[in-house]
Every structure is written in structure tokens, then in C-alpha cells.
Amino acid sequence: MASNDRHHPASNRPAQVNASNSGSSSLVDVLETVLDKGVVIAGDIKLNIAEVELLTIKIRLLVASVDKAEEMGIDWWRHDPHYSSQAMEVVQENKALHERIRQLEEANGTQQEEETEESNK
Numbered sequence: 001m002a003s004n005d006r007h008h009p010a011s012n013r014p015a016q017v018n019a020s021n022s023g024s025s026s027l028v029d030v031l032e033t034v035l036d037k038g039v040v041i042a043g044d045i046k047l048n049i050a051e052v053e054l055l056t057i058k059i060r061l062l063v064a065s066v067d068k069a070e071e072m073g074i075d076w077w078r079h080d081p082h083y084s085s086q087a088m089e090v091v092q093e094n095k096a097l098h099e100r101i102r103q104l105e106e107a108n109g110t111q112q113e114e115e116t117e118e119s120n121k
Contacts, residue, residue, distance in 0.1 A: 035064060035068065036068065038065075
């Protein structure tokens with residue numbers, strides 16, 4: 001055997017050295033860990049001209065699996081009408097309820113005015 005042959009430490013057989021396989025498996029491992037644990041990336045961008053702050057942009061990025069996000073209490077995609085058809089139904093129901101409340105308050109206001117007028121007589 002040549003002196004530069006590589007062997008698997010747990011056996012006496014040659015280790016398979018394939019850069020593309022080891023790179024993709026380590027990438028898969030990193031991605032699995034990131035999605036399982038979650039990663040937060042935070043940063044601020046400030047625009048100053050002549051020592052005067054004109055604009056500040058705060059960037060917060062969370063990378064996690066859907067399960068991990070829900071475990072942390074993050075589920076905005078379930079309620080955002082742009083991402084969920086059920087959320088659009090909730091928005092429409094909410095509008096209808098607001099309209100119904102407005103109608104009831106108007107009717108109640110009219111009734112209260114009539115009662116006030118009768119009690120003043």
C-alpha cells in the first residue's frame with residue numbers, strides 16, 4: 001500500500017474521499033441543524049450625512065423550520081391574507097362583523113336618542 005493512501009479510522013479499509021459527497025453531506029448537516037435549532041441574524045443600516053442620521057433600517061432575520069417557528073410562537077403566515085386562503089376568509093368575516101357592529105351601534109344610538117327625548121318630556 002502506498003504511504004499516501006487514506007484509511008478509515010475505525011477499520012483497515014481505504015476511506016472514500018470524494019469532495020462533492022463530503023461537502024454536500026456537511027451542507028445537509030448544517031442545514032438540518034439550522035432548521036432544527038434556528039438562526040437569528042440581526043443588523044442595522046444607518047444612513048448619515050454630515051453627522052446627521054437620516055435613515056435607520058433594522059434588519060432581523062430568523063431562519064428555522066416551520067415546526068420550530070410555530071414552537072416559538074411565530075405563525076404569521078397562517079393569518080396573513082397574502083399567504084393563506086383561510087386568512088382571507090377571516091378578513092372578510094371581520095369586515096362583516098365590523099359592519100354589523102356599526103349598524104347595531106347606529107340603531108342603539110337612535111334608540112337612546114328617542115328614550116332621552118321621551119324622558120325629557
